[in-house]
Amino acid sequence: MSIALLPLALLAATATAAAAPDDAAQDTLQSWIELCETSSSQMGVTACQIVENAKASDAIDAVIAEVAEAYADSDEDRGEQYIAGLRAAQAGWEKQMKIDTDALFPLGPGEHESVTHGSGYLGRLEYLRASLRRQRLEFLCEAWLPPRMRRERAPDELPSACAGIGPGSAFATPATRN
Secondary structure, eight states, rough: OOTTHHHHHHHHHHHHHHHHHHHHHHHHHHHHHHHHHHOSSHHHHHHHHHHHHHHHHHHHHHHHHHHHHHHHHHSOHHHHHHHHHHHHHHHHHHHHHHHHHHHHHHOTOOOOHHHHHOTTHHHHHHHHHHHHHHHHHHHHHHHHGGGGOOOOTTTSSOOOOOTTOOOOSSOTTTTTTO
């Protein structure tokens, strides 16, 4: 495959993985993981960025599920309202992230990303998305799921997606108030 077509192939594979059933998406992600672990080429580095972005996205999904669980078990009548608001906010945040990344990598009519922004475009884009998602994860953990809202885990259970992320002092939400 020509190096000029590589970013297009990577972008197509990423889009396919996002739209494919879970097994196909897992297979695609596994191939990115293997490429990340075995190659130090530009393609390997891009694969690592794709993997990191996928992990960050999965962590956000896990936090939202944990928040839903925490609020469902709360004695507040507004638990469902909070969760609906969080899901709407997350959908809005995802749209805003796309607008931000599109603004950082503008395209004219008929232009292709890898031609306009270079062959490293996809790697830079995935790195940026993963970084933004990690920041979002930190915010969600601090604002929506502080340590006192997290349930105890059984020894054989995976830790909270917020494990290792401490409480923030800048947020005042119903979850963080005493």
